[in-house]
Amino acid sequence: MPAMEEHLFWIVSRAAGTAALVLSSAAVGVGLTMGGRLVKGRGVDLRAAHEALSLATLIAILVHAVALLGDSFLNSSLLDITLPFASGYKEPWMSIGIVSGWGLVALGVSYYFRTRIGVARWKRLHRWTALAWVLGVAHSLGEGTDAGTTWFLALTAIAVLPALGLLVVRHLPSTSTPAPSRT
């Protein structure tokens, strides 16, 4: 049995990273449901859920990154976990994760400055969250220690596929034909 106390920070980081994947997927799914007006009359509930899930994601990402600073094996510096291509560990997946993390933080926090940014401009900006999320999924599958395990792949499929489906549907060109105009 390995000395478990040596790996506590690493386990915390792995658990927080996977939690971030699940929570961000749920946040993206709820956001797309809200944006696509797929559920009628539940706007307030969906917005509250979307905001809470997004904040929980940001906390999970923070724990995921900061816990690595305490891992004696990886021995990361603050630059290694915040600056793309600084650590050289498992590139390009590490840098993809860092870019994704910063993207999710910046785009998530921008919600609280949307009146200053301009609501219409902020809405256009907020759509990039989906790209940051996709990069996060790529990071977890490319670098994640547990990426080869059955439980991780099953969890990823359950969390990611519905949101991915909604994202694809959202970006599909509309097939509905416009109603003929009355003359």
Add this chain to the structure above:
Amino acid sequence: MSPTMQARRARVRQIRRTVTAVAVTVFIALFATIYIQMAAGKDPALGSSTRTAQVSATSTSSSDDSSASSDGSSSGTMTTAQS
């Protein structure tokens, strides 16, 4: 404040509490899963304790082995233990 607004705020608080509880539960469940997996010697990175011991011994006896840093890791010990 109108009763409708009060009910709406209560619902929002309830949703926030639920999401917080779910997030904490998910984290604890994942932590427990990874901890148990590692304790049982089935960790995807560490493998079984015997394998880790063998790899460590090999790395120690042949410190100039180029395969020890084949994945670009910044730490030799890290490479054998967590790759």
